[in-house]
Amino acid sequence: MKSQPTTRDEREAARRRARRRGLAISATSTVALLAALAFAVLLSPGWHLVRTTFFSWHWFNSSLRPLIDAFWLDVRMFVIIEVIVLVLGMAIALLRTMRSPVLFPLRGLAAIFVDVMRGVPLLLLLYLIGFGVPALRSSFLPTDETILGGAALAFCYSAYVSEVFRAGILSIHPSQPAAGLALGLTRTQVLTHVVVPQAVRRVVPPLLNDFISLTKDVALVSVLGPQEILRAAQVIQDYNFNFTPLVAAGAVYLCVTIPLIRFVDSRQARARRQQEGVLVVL
Amino acid sequence: MLPTRRLASLLSSGTLLAGLAFAGSTVLAPASQASGTCVKGSLSLHSAGQLNVATDSPAYPPYFENNKPSNGKGFESAVAYAVAAKLGFGRSQVKWTVEPFDDSYAPGPKAFDFDINEISITASRAKAVDFSSPYYTNPQAIVVAAGSKYAHLASLASLRGAKIGVQVGTTSLQAVNRVIHPTQQVQIFNTSNDVVMALREHLVDAIVVDLATGFDLVQTEIPHGSIAGQFSAPGGDNWGLLLAKGSKLTPCVNKALAQLRSSGTLKAITARWTQSGASVPVLH
Numbered sequence: 001m002k003s004q005p006t007t008r009d010e011r012e013a014a015r016r017r018a019r020r021r022g023l024a025i026s027a028t029s030t031v032a033l034l035a036a037l038a039f040a041v042l043l044s045p046g047w048h049l050v051r052t053t054f055f056s057w058h059w060f061n062s063s064l065r066p067l068i069d070a071f072w073l074d075v076r077m078f079v080i081i082e083v084i085v086l087v088l089g090m091a092i093a094l095l096r097t098m099r100s101p102v103l104f105p106l107r108g109l110a111a112i113f114v115d116v117m118r119g120v121p122l123l124l125l126l127y128l129i130g131f132g133v134p135a136l137r138s139s140f141l142p143t144d145e146t147i148l149g150g151a152a153l154a155f156c157y158s159a160y161v162s163e164v165f166r167a168g169i170l171s172i173h174p175s176q177p178a179a180g181l182a183l184g185l186t187r188t189q190v191l192t193h194v195v196v197p198q199a200v201r202r203v204v205p206p207l208l209n210d211f212i213s214l215t216k217d218v219a220l221v222s223v224l225g226p227q228e229i230l231r232a233a234q235v236i237q238d239y240n241f242n243f244t245p246l247v248a249a250g251a252v253y254l255c256v257t258i259p260l261i262r263f264v265d266s267r268q269a270r271a272r273r274q275q276e277g278v279l280v281v282l
Numbered sequence: 283m284l285p286t287r288r289l290a291s292l293l294s295s296g297t298l299l300a301g302l303a304f305a306g307s308t309v310l311a312p313a314s315q316a317s318g319t320c321v322k323g324s325l326s327l328h329s330a331g332q333l334n335v336a337t338d339s340p341a342y343p344p345y346f347e348n349n350k351p352s353n354g355k356g357f358e359s360a361v362a363y364a365v366a367a368k369l370g371f372g373r374s375q376v377k378w379t380v381e382p383f384d385d386s387y388a389p390g391p392k393a394f395d396f397d398i399n400e401i402s403i404t405a406s407r408a409k410a411v412d413f414s415s416p417y418y419t420n421p422q423a424i425v426v427a428a429g430s431k432y433a434h435l436a437s438l439a440s441l442r443g444a445k446i447g448v449q450v451g452t453t454s455l456q457a458v459n460r461v462i463h464p465t466q467q468v469q470i471f472n473t474s475n476d477v478v479m480a481l482r483e484h485l486v487d488a489i490v491v492d493l494a495t496g497f498d499l500v501q502t503e504i505p506h507g508s509i510a511g512q513f514s515a516p517g518g519d520n521w522g523l524l525l526a527k528g529s530k531l532t533p534c535v536n537k538a539l540a541q542l543r544s545s546g547t548l549k550a551i552t553a554r555w556t557q558s559g560a561s562v563p564v565l566h
Contacts, residue, residue, distance in 0.1 A: 049389040053410065135483045145469070145485055223476065225447060225469030225485060234384075235470065238451035241387040241410035 052242075059244035063236045067249050070232035075256075077150055077218045077228070082211055084154045089161030094191070096162070097169050110162075117159035122220060125152045130224035149221030157214055164206045168199035201271065208264045212257055229253075320534035322370030327531070328395050333371045335362045336381035336394035342474050343498045344555050345400060351378045357494070357555035358398045361417055364547055365396075365523070368538030383451050386524055387411050395531055397524040400492065402453040404517075412532040413522035415539050417548060420519050421512045421559060422457045423496030426488045427481050428506030435510045438462050438565045445469060447486035449477050454490045457515035478503050492519065497557040511565035 041047060095103065095110045117125070129152040134143045142148060172195050180190035222231035229252060233245035328334045337358065340349045346356040354363055354373070366376045379394050386397045387410050396414070403413045424441065426432050432444055441462055447469040448454040458468055469486050471477045478499060481489045491499065493512050500507045523539075525532050542548040 046390065053389045131479055131483050131485070134485055143485075222470070223472050225471055225480060227467060227470055231450065231470055234450055235455060238384065239404065239453070239456060240406040242406070243388070 054243045054247055056242055056244045059236070059240065059242045060248045063233065063245040063248050064252075066236070067229050067232055067245065067252055070227055071229040071249075071252050073146070073226060073228045074215070074218050077146070077153075077221065078211075078215045081150050081154050081157065081218065082214060085157040085161050085210075085214070086207075088154065088158035090165050090196075092158060092162035093165035093169060094196075096166055113155075114159040114162055117156050118163075122152070122156050122217065123223065125156055126220055126223055128152075129155075130221075145224040146221065146226045149224045149226065150218075153214065153217060153221065157210060157217075161207065161210055164203050164210065165199065168203035169195055171202055172198050204264065204268060208261070212261065215257060216253070320369065320537055325369065325531060325534060326529075328393065329377075332375045332377050333366050333369065334377050334379055334394045335366070336379045336386065336392075336397040337362075337399045338383050338386075339380045340473075340475070342495065343502075344494050344557075352376075357418070357551065358400070360551045360555060361542075361548070362396075362398050364542055364551060365535060365538045368541055369534060392526045395525070395529075396535055399524070400521055401524050402515075403520045403522045404453070411527050412525040412529050414525070414532065414535045416520035416522055417539055417542075418521040418552065418556075420492040420494055420521065421514050421564075422454055422461075422490050422519065423493040423512050423559075423562065424488050424490055424510040424565070425481065425496045425499055425504065425507055426510050427484070427504060428508075430487065430508075430510075432488050433508055433510055435563075435565060438511075438513060441488065441510075444487040445485075447471060447477050447480045447489045449474050449491070452491075453515055453519055454492070457513070457519070458490050460516050461513055481507070493559050493562065494556040509562050512559055512562045513565045 092110045092114065095106055096114075098107070126149055130145055130148045133141050133148055134145075142151075176194050176198065177190045180194040181187070185193065219228055219230040222228050227235070229249045230246070233249040236245040237243055335351070337346065337351050341351055341356070341358075344356055345358040347353060347359070348355075351359050351362070354360060363373060363376060366373075381394055381397050381399070383399060383401075386392075386399065386401070387407070389410075400420075401407075401413075403416060407413070424432070424435070432441060435441055438461060441464070443465055445466050446458055446462070446464050448458060448471070450470045450472060455468055455470060458464060469480065471480055474491070474495070477489050477491070480486045481504060488510065493509075496509045496512075500509055523535055525535065539548070542551075
């Protein structure tokens with residue numbers, strides 16, 4: 001029987017060996033998997049056809065410029081809608097967590113709004129607002145289809161985001177507001193200085209999830225007429241019977257979403273480290 | 283005299299199919315026998331013994347009626363059955379499948395022998411699929427709602443400031459952009475119904491559709507609407523049957539269409555189901 005490493009150096013060396021072996025195994029399995037996938041795709045009889053219809057360099061190049069132009073509409077839409085959604089979502093969440101009896105009718109309306117907005121298909125909401133509101137022939141309601149489509153998206157996402165915020169607020173331990181009140185803070189101060197800051201920090205990952213989902217759902221506004229990036233890609237695709245413009249649109253999207261995801265991930269990791277640091281000190 | 287008589291029988295019998303079957307049995311049977319590889323038994327088909335014909339759903343008039351391609355009514359339904367008859371298929375041997383436009387040109391095996399779905403032939407499209415020779419040429423029509431300020435146009439230039447709606451995937455968009463050069467971005471909608479809705483709800487000032495569709499719309503869905511004018515898309519707007527790239531059926535379908543053209547049947551079908559555009563001003 002082999003003796004166990006006893007000295008500190010021996011233990012260190014054993015750990016290094018184990019690490020090297022783990023690295024070698026993961027590298028080999030990664031290469032093997034990628035090679036198997038590549039062979040499966042490249043050696044299939046239809047690969048040439050798939051390459052020319054989905055990955056044509058010619059169509060990628062020639063569609064990129066109009067697609068980026070169209071993407072500007074998406075960017076404006078999802079940035080503006082996201083700001084509205086965060087404000088509206090937080091307002092609904094606060095409304096629903098407040099216990100004041102005066103607010104009961106508003107709480108009820110907020111609950112119905114959230115249920116209905118989450119319950120109906122987004123496409124239906126878009127048609128209803130996008131085609132229905134102009135038909136009212138009202139002098140004060142907007143008729144611009146981008147604004148109407150944006151409103152539909154903002155309503156829908158506010159409902160989801162309000163639930164995220166509400167979950168965050170409810171996750172704060174009752175001892176926190178109790179401590180705040182004991183220190184002499186008013187109820188409003190407890191909300192703005194104790195509950196909401198902690199709640200928001202907890203729900204940043206699901207909020208980001210919803211934001212990424214929104215960046216892609218703005219494409220649905222195109223059913224009302226505006227030419228955003230996916231619609232622009234579909235137009236080139238339909239006119240030429242080539243799917244590459246869709247792939248190009250996907251590439252444009254990844255250029256925005258991947259840095260966004262990485263950025264927020266790193267912020268999250270930093271916040272976690274800081275929090276752990278505080279705990280250790282305590 | 284034969285074409286005239288055939289046309290007469292076609293009209294008096296009321297059903298197109300009876301006329302076609304009659305035509306097929308008297309004139310065309312010898313021709314299809316002489317055509318060698320295009321004999322029914324030797325055709326390479328999606329499923330043996332039947333002809334799978336595809337179109338999108340909903341299928342709109344005047345090309346199909348009641349969204350039922352198999353009723354033989356509507357221009358494209360009639361063309362499909364006429365081609366089928368030339369290839370030797372009786373009405374019961376034609377099977378219709380729903381093929382969304384976007385799927386019809388996707389690579390991979392096709393679920394149909396040919397697709398008939400108001401598809402315009404373009405050079406870049408022809409790189410991905412086979413097209414038959416054209417069975418129809420349809421100019422673009424400008425349709426406006428009742429009381430529109432664009433109802434009486436002197437030229438296409440007067441339409442430049444209008445907000446124009448089209449359906450996605452149609453060549454109407456390119457026609458509008460290249461011929462009218464509108465100052466506002468063209469609004470694109472998913473379906474023909476959405477385009478009509480947009481005009482009715484005043485989301486757009488005018489819509490551009492193919493002329494035959496335009497006639498149908500102002501008679502049905504856009505009450506008191508009118509066709510302000512017609513114009514030709516650059517390079518014309520020829521419609522072809524869509525087949526898989528390199529399909530062995532393409533030459534046979536072309537042969538059938540050539541026979542339908544020379545016998546006057548195609549002309550008769552066109553006259554039966556679509557309206558002449560002579561009354562609509564041609565704009566430049």
